[in-house]
Every structure is written in C-alpha cells, then in structure tokens.
Amino acid sequence: MVAVTVSTRSHPSPYAAFDRAQWRALADGQELPLDAEELARLATLGDRIDLDEVRTVYLPLARLLALQVTASRRLWTAQSEFLGTSTAKVPYVIAVAGSVAVGKSTTARLLQVLLAAQPDTPRVDLVTTDGFLYPNATLEARGQLGRKGFPETYDRRALLRFLADVKSGRGSVSAPLYSHQSYDVVPDRAQVVDGPDVLVLEGLNVLQAGSRADGRVPEVFLSDFFDFSVYVDAGEADVEQWYVERFLALRRTAFQDSGAYFHRFADLTDDEAVGTARGIWAAVNGPNLRHNIAPTRSRARLVLQKAADHSVRRVLLRKL
Numbered sequence: 001m002v003a004v005t006v007s008t009r010s011h012p013s014p015y016a017a018f019d020r021a022q023w024r025a026l027a028d029g030q031e032l033p034l035d036a037e038e039l040a041r042l043a044t045l046g047d048r049i050d051l052d053e054v055r056t057v058y059l060p061l062a063r064l065l066a067l068q069v070t071a072s073r074r075l076w077t078a079q080s081e082f083l084g085t086s087t088a089k090v091p092y093v094i095a096v097a098g099s100v101a102v103g104k105s106t107t108a109r110l111l112q113v114l115l116a117a118q119p120d121t122p123r124v125d126l127v128t129t130d131g132f133l134y135p136n137a138t139l140e141a142r143g144q145l146g147r148k149g150f151p152e153t154y155d156r157r158a159l160l161r162f163l164a165d166v167k168s169g170r171g172s173v174s175a176p177l178y179s180h181q182s183y184d185v186v187p188d189r190a191q192v193v194d195g196p197d198v199l200v201l202e203g204l205n206v207l208q209a210g211s212r213a214d215g216r217v218p219e220v221f222l223s224d225f226f227d228f229s230v231y232v233d234a235g236e237a238d239v240e241q242w243y244v245e246r247f248l249a250l251r252r253t254a255f256q257d258s259g260a261y262f263h264r265f266a267d268l269t270d271d272e273a274v275g276t277a278r279g280i281w282a283a284v285n286g287p288n289l290r291h292n293i294a295p296t297r298s299r300a301r302l303v304l305q306k307a308a309d310h311s312v313r314r315v316l317l318r319k320l
C-alpha cells in the first residue's frame with residue numbers, strides 16, 4: 001500500500017501520511033499482548049481507548065519501533081567492531097511529546113507494554129519529565145507557580161544530565177518523581193533507570209531546544225539523545241474539552257481526598273468546575289501549548305493526529 005504524501009504547492013512535506021486502514025494493515029495478523037482489563041488500567045482518566053484502537057494505531061507503531069531498535073543495534077555493533085571499541089548495549093530512547101491532556105501518558109504506557117512484548121526489547125522503562133519540574137516552593141519564590149509546565153519551570157540541566165547518563169550506558173540512573181495529587185515533586189523518592197533496552201521519555205517539553213540565560217544557543221539538546229520521537233497532536237479546542245472533562249471527573253474522584261492540592265475544588269458545582277478548568281486552560285495550558293509545545297511538532301519523527309473522539313485519524317511519518 002502506498003502512503004499519501006502530504007505537500008503544499010511550494011514545499012514538499014517531509015512526512016508520509018497514513019490513514020487508519022493503511023496504518024493498521026502494517027501489523028495485520030500480529031497478536032495483541034494485552035487485554036481490555038490491562039488497557040483500562042493503563043489508560044489515562046478520560047482517554048477513550050479500546051483494543052481496536054490499540055490494534056489499529058499502537059501495535060503498528062510498536063512494530064515499527066521494534067524494527068528500528070533492532071536495526072540501530074546492528075549499526076551500533078558494526079560501528080563498534082569497526083572502531084574496535086566495546087559493544088556495550090545502550091538504551092534506545094523514544095520521546096513522547098504533546099499538550100497537557102492530549103493522551104501522552106496513555107501513548108507512552110502503551111508503547112511500554114507493547115514493546116516489552118517484542119523479543120528484542122523486554123525491558124522498557126518509562127520516565128515522565130514532570131519529576132524534573134522545580135518544587136512548588138522554588139516556583140513560588142520565583143513567581144512562576146502559575147506557569148507550571150512552561151520551559152523555565154523545569155530543571156532542564158538535570159533532565160539533560162539524566163538522559164546523557166542513561167545514554168552513556170551508565171546503570172542505576174535516578175530520576176525524580178512528581179505527584180499530581182500533591183501537585184509537587186516528591187521529596188526523598190526517585191525512580192531508578194538501570195540499563196533498560198528502551199527508555200520512553202514522556203513530557204510536554206521533550207522536543208524543546210531550550211535556551212540559556214545568556215541567550216546563547218546551548219551546545220547539547222535533549223533531542224541529541226533521542227533515537228525516535230512521537231508527537232501526540234489534536235486541535236486545541238478538542239484538547240481543552242478533554243482537559244475540562246478530566247477536571248470534572250477528577251473532582252468526583254482524586255479531588256475528594258483531603259490531602260489533594262485541588263481538594264478546594266471538590267465541592268464546586270458543574271458550572272463552577274467547568275469555569276475553573278477553562279480558566280486554568282486559558283491562563284496556563286493553552287498558552288503553553290500555543291507558544292512552547294505546538295511549535296516543536298515539526299521536530300517529531302512521527303505525529304499521531306487525533307480527532308475529537310480521541311481516536312487517531314492519521315499518522316504522519318517523517319521520510320526526510
């Protein structure tokens with residue numbers, strides 16, 4: 001099957017586009033290594049997804065990635081033999097980017113499960129960049145608590161160091177953790193990444209180039225350490241709607257916990273909750289999407305374009 005090439009009259013597109021049927025056909029006959037129960041456990045609250053969607057979208061993606069891992073290992077071994085250096089295995093790093101509430105977490109968790117079922121990649125670790133946010137106390141002192149998720153609210157040097165350490169083949173590399181419930185990084189706890197076959201790194205900011213305080217271009221970018229990158233894309237009006245729906249659902253569940261940062265929103269009426277969620281979107285997540293996240297989409301190797309019902313309607317794969 002031939003993929004459609006997306007192009008404008010003046011610029012040939014760097015992407016090949018696949019509709020659902022074309023993409024699904026790439027993994028025809030492959031077994032799905034998870035059932036509906038496991039899927040429900042790993043899907044983000046509000047993310048409507050079923051096994052058919054996993055088979056159509058994520059299974060072919062996992063197959064493509066497994067193929068890339070195997071090929072890159074072969075290349076690595078050949079180069080090491082040529083140079084006479086050690087052939088120690090280094091983790092294959094996949095970045096997953098996109099807006100708040102677009103479904104990055106579900107995508108990243110699905111890739112973890114599907115890749116772990118492939119023969120060459122049994123050990124797959126998942127790290128989210130949320131843990132690299134500065135603690136609320138630091139953000140508050142800097143007047144940045146209302147900008148959480150913007151590039152400057154992350155410790156980008158620590159994130160870069162973490163990834164450089166993982167990619168240099170070092171074992172037992174620690175990543176800090178974040179709690180959505182307390183809305184803050186978790187002190188005194190860490191996630192240890194110990195030489196997996198694949199590391200999936202998920203976050204709003206993974207494709208951002210960053211800039212230094214002195215305005216100079218940094219010498220090393222996070223993306224220098226990526227082997228593959230996925231951008232989860234949808235229209236802003238749809239993502240805002242998903243954010244609002246999730247906020248309403250969390251109000252009935254997570255916000256009820258008296259220890260939750262958002263507990264003060266637990267007793268809002270539906271109208272008040274919608275107003276509050278739209279307010280947070282308009283002040284923080286919307287501008288962040290427009291100014292800092294969407295502009296990085298063109299750096300991704302693969303784009304999943306979602307429709308209003310959360311289903312992926314088109315897959316774009318970089319051919320240039």
Ligand SMILES: Nc1ncnc2c1ncn2[C@@H]1O[C@H](COP(=O)(O)OP(=O)(O)OP(=O)(O)O)[C@@H](O)[C@H]1O
Pocket residue numbers: 043044045047098099100101102103104105106130180181246250254255262
């Ligand atoms: N305030 C909250 N309280 C409790 N859980 C939350 C809260 N906000 C988000 N979550 C949950 O935390 C997980 C990750 O949320 P996160 O905000 O990182 O995802 P996202 O980046 O907004 O969106 P997605 O993963 O859907 O792209 C989700 O399962 C979500 O339902």
Ligand SMILES: CC(C)(CO)[C@@H](O)C(=O)NCCC(=O)O
Pocket residue numbers: 100130148149150204280284285
């Ligand atoms: C932690 C992030 C930045 C990313 O996951 C996001 O979920 C967030 O908290 N954004 C700030 C505005 C809000 O509370 O939705």
